[in-house]
Every structure is written in C-alpha cells, then in structure tokens.
Amino acid sequence: MKAIVVGYGRGEVSGAGDQVSFLAYEFKKLLSASPVTSRGLPQFGTGVLLNRMQELGLLSTKNFREGAPPQSRRVSGEAVASELLKRKRACYLCPIACGRETRFGEGPEYETLWSLGVNLSIFDIEQVAELNRLCNGYGLDTISTGGVLGMACELSEKGKLPFRLAYGDVATMKELIVEIAEKRSRGELLAMGTKALGERVGMPEAAIHVKGLELPAYDPRGAYGQGLGYATSNRGGCHLPGYLIGLEALAIPKLVDRLGIDGKASLLALNQNVTAFVDSLIVCRFAAFAIPGDFYSRIASAVMGERITWEESITIGERIWNLERLYNLRQGITEDTLPERFSNVPLAGMLKEYYEIRGWDSSGVPGPDKLKLLELSTGQDGI
Template identity: 45%
Template sequence: RNILPTRNFQAGRDLQSVKLAGERLRDELLVKRDGCLSCPIRCGRHVKVRGREGKGPEFETIGLLGNNLGIFSLEDVVELGQLCDDLGLDTISCGGTLGFATELSERGLFESSLAWGRVDAYRSMINDIARRRGAGDELAEGTRRLAERYGGEEFAIQVKGLELPAYDPRGCFGQGLEYATSNRGGCHIRGSTMFLEATGPVSVNPHGTRAKPELVVLQQNTNAAVSSLVMCYFSAYATLPAAVYRMDPNSRTYKLIMGAMERSAPLLRLALRSRSKMKVMWFEKLLSAATGRDIGMGGLAEIGERVFNLERVYNLREGLDHKLDRLPRRLLDEPTFAGRERGVPLGDMLGAYYRLRGWDEQGRPTTRTLKRLAVDT
C-alpha cells in the first residue's frame, strides 16, 4: 500500500520491509496469542526472541521502530519495543522522535550518534531518553519541541505535538484529515479512517477526497461513543459481516461497491443527522440494556458527537485553535506515489469537514451546534 513510514516518512516502503512481515513473526517467533479476558480479537502476541520470551510487537512498534528507523531485523525491533515497554515509553512517539532526530543529525542540524539502521545507537538513546541524560534529555520532549530548537519543522512528523503512527496519510487522504482534526493530535485510534481506505477489507479510493469529510466525522463520532463506553475500538471491527472480509478486491462486484461508497457523501450526511432508533451495531443494544433507554444508531452517534465537540471546546479554551488543524509540510508537499504532484490535499477537505461538524470557518463549534448537543460553555 506504500503507507509504511520509512526513514522519518521520507518514503512509504522499502524493499526490505518484507523482513518485518507479520507472517514471519507468526511462523518464526510466535509462542501464543493473548488478549483481554473473553476478547474475540486477542490482538496480543507473545513471542520468543534470542532465548527470551515476552510481549511481541504491535504493528505500530514494527513500523516506527523498524521501517521508520531503517531497521529490518524483526528480532531487533522486538527487543527495542520490549525496552520501551520496560522503561514506560510509547513506541509510536519514541520511534517518531528518534526518526526525526536521525534526519536532523543526517542534515547536520543536531549532533548525535543516530544513523539509519544503527540498532546500538537507538538502544542507547532509548535508555538516555528514559533517564533524561545527554541528548536523550532533549529527545524526551518530543518531536515538536526538538524542531522548535533545531529547525526542520517541515519534516517534523507531528500534529498538535503528538507523533504520527505507522500509517502514512499520503496513501489514505481521509486518515490525513483525521490526523489534522483529532483533538489529541496525530492519533489513529480516534477514528481509524485508514481502515476504510487502505488497511481493512474495503478501500474507498485512498487518493480521493470525495466522501472523506463525511467518513472521518462518522468514524470520529463512533469512536468517541465506543470509547466513552470504556470499550476497545477493535471490537467494532468484529461487527462487520464475515462476507466483507472475503470479498475479492479484483472482482467487479468489489469495484462497484467501492465506487458506490465513494459517491455516498449525500447518504452519509443524512446518516450523520439521523436520530434513528435502528440498532446497527451491538453497542446500541448494550447501552440500551445498561441504561434502560431505547438508544439506537442515532443516539449513539449523538453521544460521540457531543464528546468530540466538548473536547474541541476544551482545546479552544486552552489555545489549540484551527491553526493547529494541519499536517507537516512533508506530508502535504512531498508525494510518495508515482504520477502525483503533492501529498495530502488537506485544504480540499478541511472546509467541508468544519461545515459538517457545525463549526464556523475558524473551526469553532457554533452556538447552535453546542445548544443542540447540550454542551454548556
């Protein structure tokens, strides 16, 4: 899909990426799968590497501590991920910051021992970050603050101070819009629009902007509602019919369905305004049983919309305004796909997104929107 961040998002893939494939982890390193009690997904992986058993890497760890740092030894990536876990460091932010610092060093803007593929240097720096010593003391502040001190803001891969996960939005434009507008910054688990564009069983034109504002709002609202139930969003994937996962992406039927989804903006707008009592996912049934209220698809969406707008109002109060609804210049201006002249066309989607949200041109929820959602400011 060409969306795997490589060497601080300079590219979307590498010929050696196959060495980090999930199939190799499954066949050579996996001891068992694990997960939360009674979970049907069981996303955890328990592995054995170089004689030591422990937690296996998630996709984000492989992407940000592997490809993004020019490391293509799965065993090394597993050990770096376990080191981050032991030290209490997030592998996404750590891998993103290490990638940015490496490119700064490569350009002569920052002095360090970091270099693409140098596992020993990255291992040492991770320890230094955790202990706030040497150059690690500065990296511990994250990508944004490092860019403020040393430059390179155009290739500092962060939004609102949060480093991006392992989905390059130049191959999934809706995900780019989601990153830019997420209340917590460059996060993929506040909507996961890439699942509908590039990583899931469907692929709604990853390089198109049609219906993307609608899909992003739908995903963000649904995620906010499910998260407020204190439930894992992975469980939402389990609600999709098995037939969806079995579709042949080369079939005429699949292509017709994807074409229809790309043209579904008017229907999605109706769905976003609907207060239907229909129960599409099992979350509505669970919430209805727990509260004694008849909550359907529309009610669940309204809960999510209220949460998202309340977060937005909080951010605005703290000074995080529409000027921060942006992506780094690298993702906007540097294409990674042949035949394309630029990256994510964020400007083509942001205005429509604001209007769908019921926000003004400055990205502020209107009085009418807040009143409708019973958000008291």
C-alpha cells in the same frame, strides 16, 4: 485532581442479564464470521496489517521521506509468528487473542514493528523486539519513541545534532532509548519530543507530528481521508478517531477511493462520532472490524436498561467530540493541519467541508446553534 468517582445504586436492571448474554452470543458469532477477527488477528496479531500497508504504499521509512522497501516483510506479523512467538495473549474472555507474547516479552505490535523497525530501517525482527522490550520496560510509547529516533537520524544527517545517529544503527538506538527514559546525556534533547526538538534545532519541517503527537504507521499521502483524520483529531496525530483506513485500505465495511476527496469529510465526521461513542463503552477497538456500529447501541441499551437508538448514539459521540474540541480551544490548541512533508494532501478543501458539516465556523470553533443542539454551553473558561 486525583480521581473522579461515579456512584450508582444497588438495584439491578430487570432482564438485563438475559439481554447481555444474548448480545454476547451474537457478538461472538459476528467475530467468528469476519476473516480479520477470526483468522488474521488471531494468527498474526496486529502485525498482520504491515504487509498490506506496504503493498498499498501506505508505509514509509526514514521519517516519512521514502516508501517502505520490500524487506519490510522481515518485520511483519508473519515474522513475529514464525520467529518470536511463544504464545498468544488475550484480554479477559476475548476470543480474538491478538496479543503476542514472544521471547522478548509482550509484543511487538503493528505500530511498533513500523516505528522501531521499518521507520528506522531496522529489518531484523529480533532487534526490533529488543527495542520494543526496552520501551516497555521504561514505559515509553513506541510510536513517539520511534518518531523522535527517526527524526534524530535525519537531523544527524544534516548536522543539526551534537552527536551522530544513522538509520539502522541498532546499538546506538538501544543506548538512546535508555537515555531518553532517564532524560540524560543525548536523551535529554530527544526526550523533548519531535515538536519541541524541531523548534530547538531550527528544523520544524522534520518534526512529523500533529498538535505535538507523533504520527503512526499510515502515510496520509496515500489515504487522504486518514490525513484529514490526523489533522482534526482532538488528541493530535492519532489514527484511531475515525480510522478511515478501514474504508480506504481494508474495505471495512466497504472500499472507497483512498486518493479521492469527495465525501471524505462527512465520512470522517460520522466515524469520529461513532468511535467517540464506542470508546465511552470501554470496548476493544479491534472488534469494530466485525461489529457494525448500531450493535453497540443495543449493548448500551441492555446494560443501561433504557433504549438508546443508533441516532442517539451518534449524537452522544458528537457531544463528546465537541466537548473535547472546546477543551482544546480553551487550551490554545487550534491548528488542524498536517506536517509540511505532506503538503500534497489536498487538506484545505476537505477541512472547509469538514467544518461546515460539524457546524463550526471557518476557524473550527463550534457555533452556538451546534452547542445548543448538543446541550453544551460555554462558561468563562470556554467550557
């Protein structure tokens, strides 16, 4: 399949323009009132999160084997602003302008500052920016690239690789990024990704992934709800669906005990439904730091010309989430778990409660009553 084309009529929704204009006005007011979207992100970019995560113990180094040291500040958003920044960059008409254009091109962003910096024990902001430039040039995801390089350093320490690689060895890592992208020499092995690499060398415990996707910069041992989010994410070890870091670390919209488990399953399921709905509108995720969820229902109502309640929005998101789940199950992707390294995260109890809240069976399969409620059905192919 090459593409999906959606056709629509030429008629306009009566009064939609005025409604959308008014909502845009309110949207900007809310962004201006939030310290995150009016000051933090515009001034320091997404890297503004790094120092806060390090202070909370949510930032790790050396393939999640140690906590991030104080020198992590050398590769923070503040360091990008003071040492690298040429100009801010914004998506079309966005007042936040969280993008950074530096002497090394676009970025680095928060996840990259961690994955190619702190994670690899590289605390020279210019070297991190150069590694980011190489990844951008080759179209490599910086989280996955940093994840496999961090794992490779650990494997090298234990004699599991046919070459040497040490944390902080910037010169060799530059070479490896090129070799990974071109799938040649040493890079051919690393290009497999952490999951396949761990299986190949007989050290799956060193592969920090969920469902084959490398984990980002939030250590789940310091935020249990985020750990449950990784485990249950339909696309694997991704921080975005649900994003309980907002509640557990940033007090957005309120602060909850990040090492508690009570209520985390219900909070996560709700947030996953909301983010699934919001993502379907193709709007920036960073705006959610300032914009309440029900506001997006008003946006959808204005654009579509029919009233969509907040409850209906959540149901739409839940339908999307369950449909993705059914697809995964059809493809044989069934495990909701965390890497062995995070065994101290009390996942089992939260996962059981999560399945119950979702209306799924004990194996995480959506039940017939839930599918009927969401107007979904399964055919011979499982969807």
